[in-house]
Amino acid sequence: MSSKNYWTKIREIAIDLNKIGRENFDETSLDELVPILDEIEVIAHNDNIDYDSAKLILSDEGMINSLETIRDFYIYIGARLERENAYEIIEGGENAWEVLDTFHFYERYEGLLSNESKLVPFDENTKLVFIGSGPLPVTLIMFNKMFGCKCVGIEVQPSVAKLSRHIIRRLGLDDDIEIVIGDERYVGHLDYDVIMVAAFAIPKSKVFGNLWEIVDTDTPILYRTYSGMRQMLYEPVKDVDLRGFHQEGLMLPTGNVNNTSVLVKKIV
Secondary structure: OOHHHHHHHHHHHHHHHHHHOHHHHHHOOHHHHHHHHHHHHHHHOOOOOOHHHHHHHHOOHHHHHHHHHHHHHHHHHHHHHHHHHHHHHHHOHHHHHHHHOOOOOHHHHHHHHHHHHOOOOOOOOOEEEEEOOOOOOHHHHHHHHHHOOEEEEEEOOHHHHHHHHHHHHHOOOOOOEEEEEOOHHHHHHOOOOEEEEOOOOOOHHHHHHHHHHHOOOOOOEEEEEOOHHHHHOOOOOOHHHHOOEEEEEEEOOOOOOOOEEEEEEEOO
């Protein structure tokens, strides 16, 4: 498919989303919205689009409004899928783990965390702090499940933190995973081996600026971003956001994983 055809397809998806209307998303069923997400990800995951072609497609001035619409939808649908699965877990009684397994993105986390474990080793002695843990803290749950890590999630919204704490209790993980309320500055009150910054933890310049004031030069910091055609899902982290940090490693996504994982350390 030529760049022109991709431009057309992306615009068509954005038009469909605008027909629904952002103000009507909450009243629109997931049965209607998830197929649109799937349609978006078919393009984002297309391995036939190389990085130069992706840059050409996504940097076109005619794409600005369409990308804004699609990225806004991606944030919305991700948060809604997390919240709805979280409430289903709460209502699921003894079947909490089975309900978690139905989360739309659940299987992808194994590939994502496997990538990240190639950048930083994780085991039962690792203390991981995750900035921006969200309502359904799958990253923390999976790091504990796969590697036995002790984890702390930092969540800025009290209501979201309360919901995620409930999930952790339902899964029987409250001895291994803690959720605290705050932003990246809370790291200064914690004991940690590795820090991770969520893809949706923003603004990135503020997050990394505050981390620079707290961490030492040996602290591994992982962050998640978007590269290639997957940038249509969310704006990638920029070099200017990372002033004072040096890139130590990078793992590109494969298959249906969305995030590029990057390891950085502070420089002085």
